[in-house]
Amino acid sequence: xxxxxxxxxxxxxxxxxxxxxxxxxxxxxxxxxxxxxxxxxxxxxxxxxxxxxxxxxxxxxxxxxxxxxxxxxxxxxxxxxxxxxxxxxxxxxxxxxxxxxxxxxxxxxxxxxxxxxxxxxxxxxxxxxxxxxxxxxxxxxxxxxxxxxxxxxxxxxxxxxxxxxxxxxxxxxxxxxxxxxxxxxxxxxxxxxxxxxxxxxxxxxxxxx
Numbered sequence: 001x002x003x004x005x006x007x008x009x010x011x012x013x014x015x016x017x018x019x020x021x022x023x024x025x026x027x028x029x030x031x032x033x034x035x036x037x038x039x040x041x042x043x044x045x046x047x048x049x050x051x052x053x054x055x056x057x058x059x060x061x062x063x064x065x066x067x068x069x070x071x072x073x074x075x076x077x078x079x080x081x082x083x084x085x086x087x088x089x090x091x092x093x094x095x096x097x098x099x100x101x102x103x104x105x106x107x108x109x110x111x112x113x114x115x116x117x118x119x120x121x122x123x124x125x126x127x128x129x130x131x132x133x134x135x136x137x138x139x140x141x142x143x144x145x146x147x148x149x150x151x152x153x154x155x156x157x158x159x160x161x162x163x164x165x166x167x168x169x170x171x172x173x174x175x176x177x178x179x180x181x182x183x184x185x186x187x188x189x190x191x192x193x194x195x196x197x198x199x200x201x202x203x204x205x206x207x208x209x
Contacts, residue, residue, distance in 0.1 A: 103198065107187025110180050115188075118167070123192040129167040131160035134192035143185075143199050147207040150181055178204040 112121070118130040125132035133139050138146060138160070153171035157164050172181060178201040185204075189196035 103183050104187050104190065106180070107183035107185070110176065110184040111187055114172070114176070115184065123188065125160075125165070126167075127163075129165060131158060131163070131165040131167075133188050133194075135194065136160055139188055140194050140196040143197075143203060144207055146185060146189075147181065147199065147204050148209075150185060151204070151207060152209050177201075 119125050119133050123133035138149070149169060151171065151173040154169040157166045159165075176184070181204045182199045182201045186198035188194065189198065
């Protein structure tokens, strides 16, 4: 009987031991679950902060990219403006127009027939009498004054390139037509180093005595 009681008591003790062990395991699991639940809000908060930081970096990168694009556009506009200015400068017409070959040929003929005996074939003139036409400031200067001299003549001393001349220029308006005078003056103004523009018959006709 005593042996039987001992076996029963041992069984009860074993049952209590298993129950206690099971309770401890459950408590541990419950504790772990609670800790995990408590840690979860912190992890969520950290993730939110990281996301916000990434958004700020992305926004800053976009701003930098926009700023770089604006600078690039501004540089392109400046470069374009400079190119346009250079292009306009390159296509500016020459201030001195050239007379047509037919006009120059006609002018050369008039000069050879009526002027070369005094001013010489190369426009060098005759010392002290007839001034040179080559590089002569009057020849390269105001067209109206030059036309007036040829149409209506010139007498008295004149100074050209530091030298005085006392010859007489006859009036050609009754001998040469306006077209002839225009042609010969255009020829003279483009020969022997002269670089003045041509003269038209209408300009000659407009000059009165």
